[in-house]
Amino acid sequence: MNQILAGNICYSKSVTTLASVERGYLICKDGESAGVFAEIPEQYRGFPLTDYGDCLIIPGLCDLHIHAPQYSYRGLGMDLELLDWLKTYTFPEEAKFADLAHAERAYGIFADALKRGATTRAGVFATIHPQATELLMEKLDAAGLVTYVGKLNMDRNSPDYLREETEESVKATGEWIARTKGKLKNTSPILSPRFVPTCSSELMRGLKELQKEHGLPVQSHLSENHSEIAWVRELHPESGGYGQVYNSFGLFGGESTPTIMAHCVWSKGSEEALLRDNGVFVAHCPQSNTNLASGIAPVRRFLQRGIRVGLGTDVAGGCHASIFRAMSDAIQASKLYWRLIDQNDTPLTVPEAFYLGTLGGGAFFGKVGSFEPGYEFDAVVIDDTDLATIRTLSIEDRLARIIYLSEDSQIRDKYVRGYKIQ
Numbered sequence: 001m002n003q004i005l006a007g008n009i010c011y012s013k014s015v016t017t018l019a020s021v022e023r024g025y026l027i028c029k030d031g032e033s034a035g036v037f038a039e040i041p042e043q044y045r046g047f048p049l050t051d052y053g054d055c056l057i058i059p060g061l062c063d064l065h066i067h068a069p070q071y072s073y074r075g076l077g078m079d080l081e082l083l084d085w086l087k088t089y090t091f092p093e094e095a096k097f098a099d100l101a102h103a104e105r106a107y108g109i110f111a112d113a114l115k116r117g118a119t120t121r122a123g124v125f126a127t128i129h130p131q132a133t134e135l136l137m138e139k140l141d142a143a144g145l146v147t148y149v150g151k152l153n154m155d156r157n158s159p160d161y162l163r164e165e166t167e168e169s170v171k172a173t174g175e176w177i178a179r180t181k182g183k184l185k186n187t188s189p190i191l192s193p194r195f196v197p198t199c200s201s202e203l204m205r206g207l208k209e210l211q212k213e214h215g216l217p218v219q220s221h222l223s224e225n226h227s228e229i230a231w232v233r234e235l236h237p238e239s240g241g242y243g244q245v246y247n248s249f250g251l252f253g254g255e256s257t258p259t260i261m262a263h264c265v266w267s268k269g270s271e272e273a274l275l276r277d278n279g280v281f282v283a284h285c286p287q288s289n290t291n292l293a294s295g296i297a298p299v300r301r302f303l304q305r306g307i308r309v310g311l312g313t314d315v316a317g318g319c320h321a322s323i324f325r326a327m328s329d330a331i332q333a334s335k336l337y338w339r340l341i342d343q344n345d346t347p348l349t350v351p352e353a354f355y356l357g358t359l360g361g362g363a364f365f366g367k368v369g370s371f372e373p374g375y376e377f378d379a380v381v382i383d384d385t386d387l388a389t390i391r392t393l394s395i396e397d398r399l400a401r402i403i404y405l406s407e408d409s410q411i412r413d414k415y416v417r418g419y420k421i422q
């Protein structure tokens with residue numbers, strides 16, 4: 001797909017470097033960016049051009065952590081902490097996805113919402129139900145987004161109505177992988193043990209076998225909440241830590257096992273070192289961490305230590321499915337962290353938060369999240385005329401205002417791998 005988009009183009013080159021070209025040209029060649037230019041280079045002059053005038057053009061946003069079935073109750077049930085919240089609101093809601101008619105309607109709403117927003121890539125949790133998970137994968141694929149979708153595993157410490165037998169969980173997961181891997185254009189399976197408390201050691205070992213057999217990535221939750229962490233310590237007193245439990249089963253990053261761990265609010269010391277050494281992606285979910293009163297993840301420290309970080313909305317722990325919103329929440333949370341917890345950890349800046357929501361998380365998907373040459377062509381076109389002001393704004397100023405004030409209605413067009421989402 002060869003084409004040119006014209007407009008005000010803005011993207012991250014690194015965590016601190018934001019590039020912008022006013023009234024520039026973004027070239028798409030064979031589904032990849034061929035770069036951003038002030039004038040169209042000679043060799044691309046024949047490509048069809050879409051002129052977006054004064055709109056902003058930025059890379060698609062990457063949501064490293066979102067729960068599709070929880071979209072139904074976002075904005076509700078924000079009065080409990082994690083473990084009670086799961087028991088009271090989450091598990092009963094997820095149980096409804098045993099019913100395919102329910103899944104059809106609820107996942108239809110979810111896929112529509114993701115399609116309308118600025119997200120182009122996502123790591124998505126479904127439920128333990130394989131058929132409903134397949135249905136979600138088909139809907140997301142039809143929406144044109146690039147996603148990893150996980151059928152969850154839960155064989156202990158879960159209510160009877162939402163618990164699998166260990167062997168059955170591994171078997172059903174293997175069959176689901178066989179049915180879905182390589183079958184859809186943009187949607188792939190990802191192993192998703194819900195979190196250590198709901199997954200026995202035997203189940204974890206079974207999942208590692210599947211991981212090796214199929215070469216799948218992994219997503220899960222880590223060190224989100226004090227009671228959860230204490231529970232993991234009780235369940236695995238010999239482990240040396242929460243991250244170490246996943247690691248002992250080979251489900252914690254490393255060359256052959258790309259992994260996303262959501263939250264990491266309380267990761268420190270040897271767990272932090274393991275995150276870095278194994279190249280695990282932290283999905284920072286500031287809104288969820290606030291809503292569930294989990295705490296504030298030390299993102300500045302993670303970045304300084306070379307840990308890979310992206311952003312997640314964690315719907316329905318987070319109410320908003322917007323990564324713009326996650327960017328502004330990340331900045332605000334980092335200010336409280338700096339003020340209240342550690343004065344060495346300076347607040348995140350707008351370019352840093354933008355990096356986290358684009359290139360930072362995008363790296364999990366390959367060369368994604370930037371317009372540097374060779375990156376996959378995911379782009380969002382934003383018309384910010386409804387943020388009119390008497391002031392004259394730079395491109396960077398306009399980006400900051402979009403991050404703080406964005407609405408889905410400002411999204412004019414969205415491209416994924418060079419294709420326009422219709």
Ligand code: GUN
Nearest residue numbers: 090194195221288314317
């Ligand atoms: N830990 C285990 N399951 C969940 C979940 O659904 N949401 C969040 N925020 N944390 C979890």
Ligand code: FE
Nearest residue numbers: 067221262314
């Ligand atoms: Fe989550």
